[in-house]
Amino acid sequence: MESPYKTVIFDLGGVLIDWSPEYVFLKEFRGNREKMDWFLNEICAWDWNANQDAGYPIVQATEDRVAMFPEYEKLIRMYYGRWNEMLGYTHEDTLEILRQLHSHPDYQVYALTNWSGELFPRALAKFDWLSWFEGIVVSGDEKMRKPFREIYELTLNRYSIDPKMAIFIDDSPKNVVGCEEVGITGLHFTGADKLRSDLIQLGISI
Known part of the structure; x- marks a missing residue:
């Protein structure tokens, strides 16, 4: 299905x-x-x-x-x-999941991060795979942050994302709750193996 x-x-x-x-x-x-x-x-x-x-x-x-x-x-x-x-470093096991989603024709990938807008360019310089995302919302640039609903709504509106067709992955339970309040399906990240299993259960092909 x-x-x-x-x-x-x-x-x-x-x-x-x-x-x-x-x-x-x-x-x-x-x-x-x-x-x-x-x-x-x-x-x-x-x-x-x-x-x-x-x-x-x-x-x-x-x-x-x-x-x-x-x-x-x-x-x-x-x-x-x-x-x-x-x-520090890239979590390579999670990156492999991102790589598979990025290369799959049926999916679009975005990032939503709580990060200082002054410091995020340093991450862009260090991690070239950040270019895989269709778009990245950086809280410090927007003057708002997770878990408040405004930043999820901004992300949905900016990229014309239907919340019923979207999954959000975060290691903070309160940020997962925040996304669910605007209709996005949230996954609490505890490790790459569990994430892969959760995505497969939701019907994602990886």
């Missing part, structure tokens, strides 16, 4: 691209994971980084944080100053 799905939308970080502040800060904290985790939860916190994913300027964000925690200035400036070191 032919699948009703014609569009597959990928998250990038955690699904296709490895990224982690740990690559910088675990060394700075001399292997002390407890201290590193405290710093990343309390000083350069995840919700602070999410603001930059929604378009807040990196320079201003850094100065804001230094003003709040001047005793951690050196470490705070490392967060974006050494950001390239946090950008």
Whole structure:
């Protein structure tokens, strides 16, 4: 039976691209994971980084944080100053799934990512396979981010995607819930093998 799905939308970080502040800060904290985790939860916190994913300027964000925690200035400036070191490798097993979908005549592939618009060009320079997507929506460029419905609606409207014919893949459960609220079928990514199985169950030929 032919699948009703014609569009597959990928998250990038955690699904296709490895990224982690740990690559910088675990060394700075001399292997002390407890201290590193405290710093990343309390000083350069995840919700602070999410603001930059929604378009807040990196320079201003850094100065804001230094003003709040001047005793951690050196470490705070490392967060974006050494950001390239946090950008890791391609998840090759997921990339193979993308490759098959990209080469299949029945499917179109897009990306929807929470990512600073200032930093995303570095990913474009590093990962040439990003050119396989029909289009990429970068939250920082749009001044909105997942899991809020506006960015899913923007993606659907920009590329004339029928939500009933679309699948969205993300490693964050809340982002999957967000896509489902606008009628897209969501898949929570936990690994390439499970993703392949989930796609096949939905009738996708890979």
